[in-house]
Each structure stands twice: as C-alpha cells, then as structure tokens.
Amino acid sequence: MQKVQNNKAWWLVLPVFLLVAFSALIPLMTVVNYSVQDIFGPGQAFYVGTEWFREVLTDERLQDSLIRQFLFSGAVLLIQIPLGIGVALMMPKSGIKGSLCLILLAIPLLIPWNVVGTIWQIFARGDIGLFGWGINQLGIDYNYTGDTVDAWLTVLLMDVWHWTPLVALLCYSGLRAIPEAFYQAAEIDRASKWAVFRYIQLPRLKSVLIIAVLLRFMDSFMIYIEPFVLTGGGPGSSTTFLSQTLTTMAIGQFDLGRAAAFSLIYFLIVLLISWVFFTAITHADKEK
Amino acid sequence: MAEIQLKSLAHSYSEMPEGPEDYAIRQLDHVWHKGGAYALLGPSGCGKSTMLNIISGLVQPSEGDVLFDGKRVNELSPRDRNIAQVFQFPVIYDSMTVFDNLAFPLKNNKVPASKIKARVHEIAEVLEIEDKLYKKAKNLTADEKQKVSMGRGLVREDVSAILFDEPLTVIDPQLKWKLRRKLKQIHEQFDITMVYVTHDQLEASTFADKIAVMYGGQIVQFGTPTELFEQPNHTFVGFFIGSPGMNLIEVQRCPRGVCFGGTVVALEPWQVDVLQRTKSTNIKIGIRPEFVEVSSVASDDTFEAEVLDVEDLGTYKIVTVLLDHEKMKVRQSEEFSAAVGRGVHLSFPKQWLKLYVDEFLVQEQQ
Numbered sequence: 001m002q003k004v005q006n007n008k009a010w011w012l013v014l015p016v017f018l019l020v021a022f023s024a025l026i027p028l029m030t031v032v033n034y035s036v037q038d039i040f041g042p043g044q045a046f047y048v049g050t051e052w053f054r055e056v057l058t059d060e061r062l063q064d065s066l067i068r069q070f071l072f073s074g075a076v077l078l079i080q081i082p083l084g085i086g087v088a089l090m091m092p093k094s095g096i097k098g099s100l101c102l103i104l105l106a107i108p109l110l111i112p113w114n115v116v117g118t119i120w121q122i123f124a125r126g127d128i129g130l131f132g133w134g135i136n137q138l139g140i141d142y143n144y145t146g147d148t149v150d151a152w153l154t155v156l157l158m159d160v161w162h163w164t165p166l167v168a169l170l171c172y173s174g175l176r177a178i179p180e181a182f183y184q185a186a187e188i189d190r191a192s193k194w195a196v197f198r199y200i201q202l203p204r205l206k207s208v209l210i211i212a213v214l215l216r217f218m219d220s221f222m223i224y225i226e227p228f229v230l231t232g233g234g235p236g237s238s239t240t241f242l243s244q245t246l247t248t249m250a251i252g253q254f255d256l257g258r259a260a261a262f263s264l265i266y267f268l269i270v271l272l273i274s275w276v277f278f279t280a281i282t283h284a285d286k287e288k
Numbered sequence: 289m290a291e292i293q294l295k296s297l298a299h300s301y302s303e304m305p306e307g308p309e310d311y312a313i314r315q316l317d318h319v320w321h322k323g324g325a326y327a328l329l330g331p332s333g334c335g336k337s338t339m340l341n342i343i344s345g346l347v348q349p350s351e352g353d354v355l356f357d358g359k360r361v362n363e364l365s366p367r368d369r370n371i372a373q374v375f376q377f378p379v380i381y382d383s384m385t386v387f388d389n390l391a392f393p394l395k396n397n398k399v400p401a402s403k404i405k406a407r408v409h410e411i412a413e414v415l416e417i418e419d420k421l422y423k424k425a426k427n428l429t430a431d432e433k434q435k436v437s438m439g440r441g442l443v444r445e446d447v448s449a450i451l452f453d454e455p456l457t458v459i460d461p462q463l464k465w466k467l468r469r470k471l472k473q474i475h476e477q478f479d480i481t482m483v484y485v486t487h488d489q490l491e492a493s494t495f496a497d498k499i500a501v502m503y504g505g506q507i508v509q510f511g512t513p514t515e516l517f518e519q520p521n522h523t524f525v526g527f528f529i530g531s532p533g534m535n536l537i538e539v540q541r542c543p544r545g546v547c548f549g550g551t552v553v554a555l556e557p558w559q560v561d562v563l564q565r566t567k568s569t570n571i572k573i574g575i576r577p578e579f580v581e582v583s584s585v586a587s588d589d590t591f592e593a594e595v596l597d598v599e600d601l602g603t604y605k606i607v608t609v610l611l612d613h614e615k616m617k618v619r620q621s622e623e624f625s626a627a628v629g630r631g632v633h634l635s636f637p638k639q640w641l642k643l644y645v646d647e648f649l650v651q652e653q654q
Contacts, residue, residue: 185379188393190370200381
C-alpha cells in the first residue's frame with residue numbers, strides 16, 4: 001500500500017515554536033549577540049569572539065561574587081530544607097489549628113521582595129529596630145551595616161524567614177498525601193518515630209522535595225532585591241551576590257558585552273546545578 | 289500468643305451516637321481462644337474491620353473492654369499490644385528492598401541480625417518470594433506486594449495474634465487458594481492466634497476452624513463451618529452461608545404449625561410450644577436448598593409446587609420452584625429432569641426445617 005506523505009501536521013507545532021521563540025530563544029540570542037561584540041554606540045559594534053568570556057572567567061571580582069553566591073545558596077538549602085520539613089512535621093494535621101498555621105506560614109510568602117528587604121533593614125537596626133536593639137541589649141555586639149558576619153547572618157535570616165514557609169507548605173502537602181494505612185502499618189510493625197520518618201515520610205516527600213530544592217536553589221542563586229535593599233551588598237562587597245554584580249556591570253557601567261557573556265555563564269551554571277540536583281535525587285534509589 | 293476477650297464492646301464513629309444505627313459495633317461479647325484459627329465473616333459494612341482495628345488498637349472502642357489474657361489493654365497502642373495485622377491493600381515501604389521490608393518489624397524489635405536473616409528467609413520461602421528478596425519493593429506486582437505485606441505480619445514469632453483484614457482481595461483466584469493453604473500451614477506450624485476477616489464464605493471455611501458471622505455490628509453466630517451450615521442461628525447466617533442461601537419464608541402461627549397463603553406446614557410439638565409462648569409476629573421458616581426433597585408423586589406431607597427455572601451448574605442443578613406464591617430454590621442432582629412449568633412435590637424433612645422468631649433460631653431445649 002502506498003504510504004500517504006503529508007507533512008502538513010508540522011504546522012501544528014508552529015504556535016509552540018513561536019511561543020518558545022519569543023519567550024526564550026530570541027531574548028537569549030540577543031544576549032548571545034551582545035556577548036560576542038564590543039558595542040560603543042549605534043552602528044559602532046565590533047566582533048570580538050570569545051574575548052568577553054575569557055575576561056569574565058578570569059575576573060576576580062566575579063569569581064569572589066560566585067563563591068559568595070555558592071556559599072549563600074548552600075547555606076540556604078542546608079537551613080531551609082530541614083527546617084521546612086521540621087515545621088511541616090510539627091504542624092497540626094487538620095482542623096482550625098491546621099488552617100491557622102497555613103495562613104501564618106503563607107504571610108511571608110505574600111510580601112514583595114523589596115518590602116521584605118525594607119522590613120529587615122529596619123527590624124535589624126541597632127538603634128530603632130526591635131531585633132537589632134534586642135540583640136544588642138543581650139550584650140552581643142551586633143551591627144549588620146558594619147560587620148561582615150552580622151551582615152551575612154542577617155541576609156540569611158531574612159531569607160530563611162521569607163522562604164522556609166514555601167518549603168514547609170510543599171512538605172505539608174506531601175505529608176498529607178501519605179495514606180493513613182502507612183502509619184497504621186508502621187504502628188503495627190512497632191516502628192520508632194525516626195523509622196517512620198526515615199522509611200515512610202521521607203521517601204514519600206521525595207517529589208515535593210525535588211521541587212523545593214530546585215526552587216530554593218534557583219531563587220537563592222538569583223537573589224537580588226532583598227540584600228540590595230538590606231545591605232546594598234555591603235559592608236564592602238561582602239554580601240554582593242552574582243545578580244548584583246551583574247546589574248552593576250550591565251546598568252551601572254553599561255558594559256553590555258561583558259555583562260552578556262557573564263549572563264550566559266550565569267544561566268549555564270543555574271542550569272547545570274539544577275540538572276545535577278534533579279538527576280542526583282531522582283536516581284538516588286533506582287534499582288541496584 | 290494470647291486469648292483475646294471482648295467485653296460488652298460497642299463502637300460508634302460518630303461522637304454523639306443517637307441510636308443503634310450510629311453504631312458500627314453493638315454491644316458484643318466474644319472470646320478468641322489462644323492459638324485458634326478464626327474467621328470473621330460478614331458483608332461489607334457490618335463492622336468486621338472495625339472490630340479488627342479495635343483488637344489491634346488502631347481504633348479505641350467507645351464502650352466496653354478489650355482483654356488480652358484477662359488483662360485490659362484498651363489504652364495500649366498496637367505497639368504495646370504486640371500484635372500483627374495485615375491490611376486489605378498492600379502496604380509496603382517502597383524505598384526498601386523486599387528483605388528490608390520483611391526485616392523491618394524484627395529490626396524494630398531489636399532482634400539480632402543473624403536471627404533476622406534466618407527468619408526472613410524462612411518466611412520468604414513459605415510465601416515463595418525468595419528470588420525477589422533483594423529487589424526494591426516498589427517494583428513488585430500487586431500480589432507480590434501483598435505477599436510482602438503478609439510476610440511482615442508473619443515474620444514476628446512472639447506476637448499476641450495475627451489479624452488479617454481481607455488480605456487476599458488484590459490477589460488472583462489461583463494464588464488465593466494457595467496462599468490460604470499457606471496461612472493454614474503457618475498456623476499449624478507456629479500455633480499463633482489468627483483472626484481472618486473476609487466476606488467470602490469459602491475463604492472463611494478453608495482457613496478457619498471456627499467462623500464468627502457478623503451482621504449489623506453483632507456476632508450472630510460463632511461456630512464451625514458445619515454448624516453454620518446445618519444450624520444457622522440467625523436468618524442472616526442462613527441466607528449468607530451456602531450458595532444459594534437458605535430458603536426463608538414469612539409465616540403466620542397456625543394450629544400445629546405455621547402457614548403461609550393456603551399452605552400449612554406442620555412443626556414439631558416443641559416448636560409449636562415456643563410459638564405459642566411468644567408474642568412476636570416476625571416468624572419465619574427456613575430450609576436449605578440442599579435439604580428440600582423433590583418427588584414426582586404426591587403423598588400426605590408433600591406440597592405441590594411449580595418449576596420456574598432450572599439452572600444447570602455442571603455438577604448439580606439449582607431449581608427455582610413456586611410454592612403458594614413463594615419462590616424457593618432447590619438443589620438437585622444432574623438427573624433431575626422436570627421441565628419448566630411442570631408440577632413437582634416438595635417435602636421438608638423435619639430435622640432440616642428451621643423455625644426463626646425475630647430472626648433468631650428456635651432451638652430445642654435439652
């Protein structure tokens with residue numbers, strides 16, 4: 001039988017193709033375009049090849065900023081994921097108390113980023129901020145605008161306050177999805193609380209934890225507004241993370257070529273690490 | 289191992305029960321003896337699972353006591369009652385291997401590793417899942433999972449009792465029969481008190497020495513399969529046990545017996561005696577299809593009936609007859625040849641004709 005050759009169906013892909021083109025490919029290609037040229041003004045662009053990339057990769061300011069960024073994201077994950085799981089485990093299972101907890105938890109998530117920065121900027125001040133003043137009253141010398149460690153801790157604390165609820169909410173929904181029969185079986189099998197957590201709750205939280213880890217990694221790796229408002233990247237450049245460095249470069253100095261090359265590297269790092277996380281978690285307990 | 293006693297037990301899932309219909313279990317006394325193999329048989333929603341969960345401690349009864357070897361255990365958790373339970377649908381720890389699943393209850397009991405290994409292999413061998421021991425449990429099929437689930441119930445040797453809540457629901461018929469035999473063997477081998485909940489009479493009678501039939505939150509009869517068949521204590525037992533169930537006919541009091549329509553059925557003098565003493569109007573007679581006798585000739589104690597339908601089941605025939613506007617089922621051998629529409633003559637042997645007042649059997653006083 002003659003097979004009918006008809007490729008018109010390919011036109012059906014067109015809407016998706018256009019959507020992806022406008023939402024991702026074309027903007028990205030603009031950046032790629034910038035990253036291989038040195039642009040002085042309209043009509044004055046020179047092709048420079050990979051020069052920007054080489055320069056960016058050897059730039060110490062950027063390297064420092066990248067290391068800081070990794071430290072920050074690492075700390076965020078190490079604190080927020082266990083804390084979020086813990087909070088979710090302690091929340092009431094249902095009823096009015098459960099709903100109340102959910103509402104309380106959701107409040108930080110509803111606050112705009114720059115407001116969060118402003119809240120903490122005031123809250124943590126030694127003179128008029130309740131938190132900063134309180135710490136100082138305890139006899140601990142605390143000043144987030146002058147001390148690197150204090151600044152770091154404040155930024156971390158702010159992020160924990162802002163985003164741990166997200167992890168907790170995700171985990172809470174994951175925990176509620178575990179059928180009662182598993183807890184009953186564990187009770188019958190005389191499992192300890194730890195064993196219930198380790199063998200029932202944790203494995204069944206896996207899929208929400210993948211989402212939580214990825215979201216928290218990506219968000220924290222791209223953090224910009226909150227530390228910018230809170231510390232302005234200081235003292236010195238101790239809390240200047242990648243986004244802020246990039247913004248300064250692109251908008252402050254109008255160094256478009258360099259900024260574009262840097263953006264691409266930034267993007268690839270986020271992509272790579274997300275992929276590593278995802279594969280590591282999903283392959284963690286495949287059939288031996 | 290323990291003797292499990294339920295004392296005036298009642299349970300309601302609603303917090304403010306208003307009437308008997310709010311109760312899943314109504315005022316019930318029962319003893320499961322040490323080392324017995326029992327079945328708890330009843331239709332869906334009769335309170336079987338509730339009772340099982342009360343015994344294991346997953347559910348707190350609203351009234352009454354649960355006693356293990358005479359000791360009240362109402363407040364003890366399943367953990368402290370040291371009881372094993374297998375659920376209707378497989379519950380497996382899917383991040384673990386089959387071995388670790390089976391070893392889990394033992395590990396929680398701090399059994400030494402060498403002992404665990406031996407015991408897990410022993411149980412795996414009984415359940416025929418030895419070749420799967422080192423596979424991840426989540427990659428198993430539904431019936432393998434249920435075997436693992438069952439294995440976890442069987443693996444501890446020192447349990448007070450093992451409770452099965454319709455454990456073979458998800459398993460295909462061939463294997464079902466095999467696993468039931470296995471359970472029976474395990475019972476004979478280890479001599480543990482076992483209670484097996486099911487709604488399948490065949491399953492109940494192959495597994496258990498004694499069957500408790502539950503209906504409407506009560507145990508209406510507790511006896512051997514033969515007793516349930518020959519002496520159904522309650523109309524429900526008559527109807528539920530046997531295939532087809534007992535023929536039950538609503539009747540009125542008559543001199544020397546009972547009657548329905550224009551038919552008079554003579555009863556034994558002691559049965560008539562009881563009838564005269566009771567005020568109830570809820571009177572029924574019952575006879576199993578197996579015990580109705582059919583002949584082609586009329587005599588003094590036969591009743592004329594019309595054949596409505598004949599079902600040939602291969603090894604026997606189920607004949608539906610109409611006797612004075614009442615449909616009855618009769619079990620006949622393959623030789624039965626009367627055609628539909630023909631008349632036949634039925635007789636009810638005295639020892640198999642049962643009298644029920646208020647749904648309960650009237651028994652002869654010894």
